[in-house]
Amino acid sequence: MYAVEVNNLRKEFFRRDATRSGLRRKRRRVPALEGVSFTIERGECVAILGQNGSGKSTLVRLLSTLLLNDGGSAAIFGHDVFKEQRVVQRLVNRVSVEASFFKKMSSEENLAYAARFYGMAPRETREEIVRILARVGFPTDRKHEGMEHLSRGMQQKVALARALLTSPVVLLLDEPTTGLDPRSKLEVQDFVREIRSTHDATILLCTHDLNEAEILADRVGILDRGRLVALAPVAELKEKYDAETLEEAFFAATGRAFEEEDEDAERGVFA
Amino acid sequence: MSTIPGPTAFRGSLRHEAITFAGVVERNWYLIKRYFWWELAFFVWSLANTLTIVFIAKGIKAAGGQIDVNRATTTLLIGAVIWSYLGIVFEFMTETVAWERWEGTIEYTFMAPLRRSVHLFGVGVFAVVYGVFRSAVLFTVVAFFFGLHMPDANFIAAIAVLTVASASFIGVGTMTSVLPLISPEKGAQLGFVAQGTLLVISGVYYPVSVLPQWMQWLSTISPATYALRGIRRALLGGASLAGVWQDIWPLLIIGTVAMPLGLWVFGRGEVYAKKHGKLKRSG
Numbered sequence: 106m107y108a109v110e111v112n113n114l115r116k117e118f119f120r121r122d123a124t125r126s127g128l129r130r131k132r133r134r135v136p137a138l139e140g141v142s143f144t145i146e147r148g149e150c151v152a153i154l155g156q157n158g159s160g161k162s163t164l165v166r167l168l169s170t171l172l173l174n175d176g177g178s179a180a181i182f183g184h185d186v187f188k189e190q191r192v193v194q195r196l197v198n199r200v201s202v203e204a205s206f207f208k209k210m211s212s213e214e215n216l217a218y219a220a221r222f223y224g225m226a227p228r229e230t231r232e233e234i235v236r237i238l239a240r241v242g243f244p245t246d247r248k249h250e251g252m253e254h255l256s257r258g259m260q261q262k263v264a265l266a267r268a269l270l271t272s273p274v275v276l277l278l279d280e281p282t283t284g285l286d287p288r289s290k291l292e293v294q295d296f297v298r299e300i301r302s303t304h305d306a307t308i309l310l311c312t313h314d315l316n317e318a319e320i321l322a323d324r325v326g327i328l329d330r331g332r333l334v335a336l337a338p339v340a341e342l343k344e345k346y347d348a349e350t351l352e353e354a355f356f357a358a359t360g361r362a363f364e365e366e367d368e369d370a371e372r373g374v375f376a
Numbered sequence: 377m378s379t380i381p382g383p384t385a386f387r388g389s390l391r392h393e394a395i396t397f398a399g400v401v402e403r404n405w406y407l408i409k410r411y412f413w414w415e416l417a418f419f420v421w422s423l424a425n426t427l428t429i430v431f432i433a434k435g436i437k438a439a440g441g442q443i444d445v446n447r448a449t450t451t452l453l454i455g456a457v458i459w460s461y462l463g464i465v466f467e468f469m470t471e472t473v474a475w476e477r478w479e480g481t482i483e484y485t486f487m488a489p490l491r492r493s494v495h496l497f498g499v500g501v502f503a504v505v506y507g508v509f510r511s512a513v514l515f516t517v518v519a520f521f522f523g524l525h526m527p528d529a530n531f532i533a534a535i536a537v538l539t540v541a542s543a544s545f546i547g548v549g550t551m552t553s554v555l556p557l558i559s560p561e562k563g564a565q566l567g568f569v570a571q572g573t574l575l576v577i578s579g580v581y582y583p584v585s586v587l588p589q590w591m592q593w594l595s596t597i598s599p600a601t602y603a604l605r606g607i608r609r610a611l612l613g614g615a616s617l618a619g620v621w622q623d624i625w626p627l628l629i630i631g632t633v634a635m636p637l638g639l640w641v642f643g644r645g646e647v648y649a650k651k652h653g654k655l656k657r658s659g
Contacts, residue, residue, distance in 0.1 A: 166483075166653075171650065171655050172655070191491070192489075205479070205483065206481060214403075218403035219484065221396060221399025221400075222490045223489060224489070226395050
């Protein structure tokens with residue numbers, strides 16, 4: 106059984122257009138994901154590379170049960186993401202680009218109530234929160250401080266702790282290091298490596314950091330305009346596209362330079 | 377990290393539901409504590425608002441009107457306190473989505489294995505407990521301010537009416553809490569529209585009999601009508617629990633319909649939000 110199995114997954118959004126038809130604004134169909142299929146083995150780390158608007162976050166949101174599909178299927182350890190949502194929710198957790206906490210509440214309070222949502226009683230989390238905060242490199246003497254007083258890097262460490270506290274078997278990382286300073290970025294990447302080496306976690310990492318994908322993932326996928334155009338180990342990708350670097354492979358696969366931001370960012374798809 | 381529970385592991389787990397319910401209450405408690413000074417400021421606003429309304433009774437007397445000032449003041453006070461109470465309940469319910477969207481936690485809450493009924497009921501119960509506490513303080517402060525005498529008041533019966541009415545208020549509040557899910561920009565404000573509409577047809581500061589016929593008909597399906605009438609009957613007339621039964625049984629019926637209806641409406645809203653990608657943080 107695959108940890109993650111995605112088959113011909115489709116998602117589209119409707120966005121209001123500037124043009125009008127009578128009194129009403131026209132709506133245009135914006136495909137976010139078009140027939141995406143892939144599998145991830147248990148314990149594997151797969152990185153999905155793509156520009157802004159390529160559909161990375163839509164994929165993560167679909168697997169997190171925050172969106173409903175328009176076609177195809179997705180399963181986590183055999184459980185249908187769209188029909189068995191509560192089971193899937195127990196198996197999955199996520200770290201996104203924004204740390205997303207109640208800013209006035211402390212890290213300890215944010216983690217405590219989040220753990221409760223996963224059925225963890227106070228006596229189970231009292232010591233565990235301190236332990237896990239220490240593990241992600243968070244100074245535990247600051248656990249009573251409001252989140253608003255913490256740096257972006259610190260907040261992202263608490264986000265990692267929140268995800269791990271619930272013992273997910275599938276971890277969805279949606280640009281977890283975007284916007285972090287180099288040191289915090291390395292710390293988060295080290296921690297992801299540590300999770301992989303010490304736990305039986307399956308990781309889907311969506312990123313637009315080529316280096317991060319290369320050093321962390323077993324296989325790298327290239328998502329372009331909602332289509333998964335390639336998915337293979339980095340060495341195979343380079344060989345397939347006759348490229349010396351992952352960036353060159355990306356260019357060969359998509360016909361566009363990685364940094365190039367064109368109309369895709371304006372597609373109206375989640376960035 | 378490696379255990380992979382099957383689908384049956386979470387079904388019917390009363391313990392799991394109890395813990396998640398406690399989590400919702402716990403989170404709201406943390407927020408009240410952290411925003412204590414703001415809560416105090418809003419209380420002062422409620423107090424000023426209530427005084428403004430309750431002074432009307434003295435104003436009528438000063439203008440030469442023939443009224444029992446003590447009775448009129450208490451009648452207005454009950455209306456103002458219920459208005460404030462409903463405001464708290466609806467605010468908490470509506471902010472179930474609106475606040476989370478603003479803070480950015482909405483995605484984490486909605487992807488957690490938290491049964492929506494438990495989630496919303498937890499918010500509702502906290503809102504009711506906190507609302508009753510704040511309303512009781514407000515009532516006491518204003519009653520002392522005006523030196524109101526309520527020698528016959530039956531507070532037990534009044535609290536019983538408010539408690540039963542709260543189930544309906546949670547139900548209606550659940551329906552309004554879906555609005556920010558559908559309209560992230562303006563949905564939260566619509567909660568206030570619902571609160572105002574509910575009270576205007578329910579005789580908040582006047583008897584329902586002064587309303588036009590079609591509004592009187594609407595008042596029969598509003599839980600606030602029975603809440604206001606029952607509480608006034610208990611506090612002004614000293615009605616016992618048996619005496620307010622005529623207001624309690626319609627509230628039981630409305631509550632029985634409103635709670636599942638509210639959940640159903642919220643469920644439809646959540647499906648809509650998941651289809652259209654609206655279950656996400658602001659900005």
